[in-house]
Amino acid sequence: MDKLPPSPIVSDIPATNRKLDLAGIATSYINAKGQHEVIHPDIRERLFSAMAASETQVDHSVISPVKVFCYGSEYQLILNQPGEYQWHLQLEDLSLVALPYEQPYHGKTLSTDIAITLPSSLPLGYHQLILNAPTGNWQCKVIITPERCFEPSSLLNGERLWGSCIQLYSLRSETNWGIGDFSDLKHALREIDQRGGAFIGLNPIHALYPANPQSASPYSPSSRNWLNIIYIDVMAVPEFQQNEAAQHWLHNEPIQQRLREARETFLVDYPQVMALKLEGLDLAYQQFKLLDERHERVQAFAYFQQNCAQALQQQAEFDALHAWLAAENKQMWGWPAWPVEYHDAANPAVRLFVQRHPDEVRFYAWLQWLAHTQLGECFALSQRQGMAIGLYRDLAVGVAEGGSDTWCDKTLYRMKATVGAPPDPLGPLGQNWGLPPMDPMILQQRAYQPFIELLRDNMNHCGALRIDHVMSLLRLWWIPYGETADMGGYVTYPVDDLLAILALESQRQKCMVIGEDLGIVPPEIVHKLQQYGVYSYKVLYFEQAGINHFKLPQDYPAQSMATITTHDLPTLRSYWHAGDLELGESLGLYPDKATYNALRLSREENKRALIATLIECGLLTEKPQDMSMMTAELSYAIHQFIALSASLLVGLQPEDWLGIVMPVNVPGTTDQYPNWRRKLSCELQEMFEHPEVNELLKAVHSGREIA
Structure with missing residues (x-):
């Protein structure tokens, strides 16, 4: 050798x-x-x-700014510089503030000590260690976390639940204003509950851009901490109902015509919908301003403002300033396009705008309160109905370049890079999502506070949180600004700390976690997600066992949510007809014809394999005569198949109940395809009255009980 x-x-x-x-x-x-x-x-x-x-160096001269421990482990803080220090620990619960003279939460180090061992009695939570010496003072946030994320008792008892995963904007009704809203969500919750469903999963409902409604991607938000006000049901706002001018405006024939047009469009007309809603909400706000300060709604809004503090104020300032600038120039798509004096939230020009337009700023804060109130009502309804999960929200992987989050915090977000994905079979050219990444070193320097606040804001009003591209807790594909997706590299994140904090917030909010772990999944994160109780995401199209065979239902892992497809993949009918591949070819998403032909051949092989698996499971008696067509019988069998899976959760899309072909999103496109605009093919009431839909959902519910 x-x-x-x-x-x-x-x-x-x-x-x-x-x-x-x-x-x-x-x-x-x-x-x-x-x-x-x-x-x-x-x-x-x-x-x-x-x-x-x-640009900056984190000062770790004596102690790190944050240390995360799992409950029950040895709580030992390593000192970077041995010396004689006095320390005391302030517990998160202020009723248990540990003063220097209180045992056991204080102590001294010897000159030879290289570590501080904290008491084993520390409770779960966020505590603050304060270190003092003649040469200076230092602080370290000490975070004690549980072993696993929260899971509802029904899942711990082995119950197999199902629900519907919807794009809220796609819902049609005779009462909405051209886009699905929170009242439509209430309707859907009632219908799903009546059929035995345990939840409705939503697309991200993060704040977008009221002044630039064409930027409609829920995965490129202005802020992940706030809500998209376009989902407010204006007619459910009490001040709109009570305002005579608002009612006169509403019943004016030109407004009624605009509403009819907005409802009847095949695609969501975001500019028209947003214009209508802002007009109606402005009239409602005028009524709100007339209310006595002792009125319960005025006090509730005041409490919301006080509780949300500076974060709400900054979001409202951004939206108000954006609206003011866009009124003069429609090209003001986001803060990079604004005059330079408005590029930073702390600039004098911004502060002057806020001083001169306090009512406009308060209006946008009020809209956030309305959105949170109506979303809260939806979740409360699901809990009254006894739904085990009720709502699950979706956390996007990042924020857009020109939105409020980057405007408020340019140090945390790195504007000279974007994130995406390297080339893979779904995206042979790779994907550049145009989202500036959080800097992991700054995240640690700030003791993970931005991540903590992000989780808290998104675990509000829901029983589960889906984390899009959950691998971002371990690593993200960074791309130098202006480069194509294949010219990137992976940057690692403190995955153990982030997962531990995720478990702590999940337990506190009683909100389970689902991790979207599709694409290139590094093996080192698979075990970590399982260990921390994060549910995996299993998509039928990808769950294959070797060549020409799909995994059997009993082979799906229990700690997962099984689906047929997702918002980034073709609907069931489109998959079967290869409509997604034809669309991708027409949009130039494949590097050459050979790639397209290989994908077509692979699709035909997968269809034959799925048919064979369905026959093996007894869900089909024989191979269909026409393999090219998605029939009602075949769709029924595939839904039964996924319902029988061992996954404790199953999420199904209304698009597949209705046989819709057109996808909601084509990854890798921007303006080449009308992403995030396609509505469902019928109104909610009509869909839930359809005999085939009800038969299908009855079979799904029965399959979950059998499994």
């Missing part, structure tokens, strides 16, 4: 490489084909230059 060369010692590694490694920029990764792929050194350097690590 040849003798191996000696391993290089650390000092032999170039300083440049060490700094890139310390910043968490990967040197290579395993691609979708299972092959080792090296990240070009120039790309690594460009990613480093985009990070805050190249």
Whole structure:
């Protein structure tokens, strides 16, 4: 055997490489084909230059700013510089504030000590260690977390639940204003509950851009901490009902005509809908301003403002300023396009605007209160009905370049990079989502507070939270700004700390967690997600066992949610007819004709394999005569198949009940396709009165009970 060369010692590694490694920029990764792929050194350097690590250094001279422990482990804080320090620990519960003279939450270190061992009696939560010495003072947030995320008792007892995953904007009704709203959501909750369903899953309902309604992607939000006001049901707002001018406006024939047109369109007309809603809500706001300050709604809004504090104020300032600038110039799509004096929330020009337009700012804060109130009513309804989960919300992987989150916090978000995904079979060219990433080093420097607040805001008013691209807790594909998706590299994140905090917030909010773990899933995160009680996401199309065979229902893992498809994939009918592949070819999403032909061939093989599996399970008696057609019988069998899965959760799309072909989103496109606009083909009431839909849902519910 040849003798191996000696391993290089650390000092032999170039300083440049060490700094890139310390910043968490990967040197290579395993691609979708299972092959080792090296990240070009120039790309690594460009990613480093985009990070805050190249601009600031975190002061860890004595102790790190944050330390996360699992409950029951040894709580030991390592000192970077041994010395004589006095320390005391302030518990999160202010009723248990530990003063220096109170045992056991204070102590001293010796000059030779390299660690502080904290009491084993520390409760779950966020505590603050304060370290004092003649040379300075330091603080470290000490976070004690549970082992696993919250799970409803029904799932712990082995019950198999099902629900519907809807795009809220796609719902039709005779009362909405051209887009699904929170009242439509209440209607859907009642219907799903009556048929035995346990939840409705929503697309992200994060804040978008009232002044730029064409930017409609729920996965490119202005802020992930606030709500999209377009989902407010204006007619359910008491002040709109009580205002004579509002009622006169509503029943004016030109307004009625605009409402009819908005309802009847095949695609959501976001500019028309937003204009109508803002007009109606402005009239309602005028009525609200007339209410006595002791009125219960005025007091409720005041409490909301006080509780949300500066974060709400900044969101309202952004929306009000955006509306003011866009009224003069429609090209003001986001803050990078604004005059430079408005580029930062703290700039004097912004503060002057706020001083001169306090009522406009308060109006947008009021709209957030309305949206939270109506969403809260939806969740409360689901709980009164006894739905085990009720609502589950969706947390997008990031925020858009020109929105309020980046406007308020340019240090946390790195504007010289965007995130996406490397090339894979679904996206042979890769994907660039145009979202600036959070800097993991700044996240740690701030003791993870932005992440904590993000979880709290999104676990509000729901029983489950789906985390889009959950691998982002471990790593994100960063792309230097302006480059194509294949010219990127992975940047690592403190996955153990983030998952532990996720478990703590999940338990506190009684909100279970579902992780969307599709695409290139590194093996190191699979076990971690299982360990922390994060439910996996299993899509029928991908759940295959070897060549020409799909996994049997009993082989699905219990700790998962099974679905037929997702918002980024073709509907069942489109999948069967290969309509998605034809659409992708027409949009130029494949690098060459050979790729398209290979995908078509693979699709035909998958269809034959699925038919064979359905026959093996006794859900079909024989192979269909026409394999090219998605029939009602075949759709019924596929829904039965997924209902029988061992997954404790099953989520189904109304598009598949109705046989819709057109997808809601085509990944890799922007204006080439009308993403996030396609409505359902019929109104809610009509859908739930349809005999075939009811027969299908009855079979799904029975399958869940049998499984």
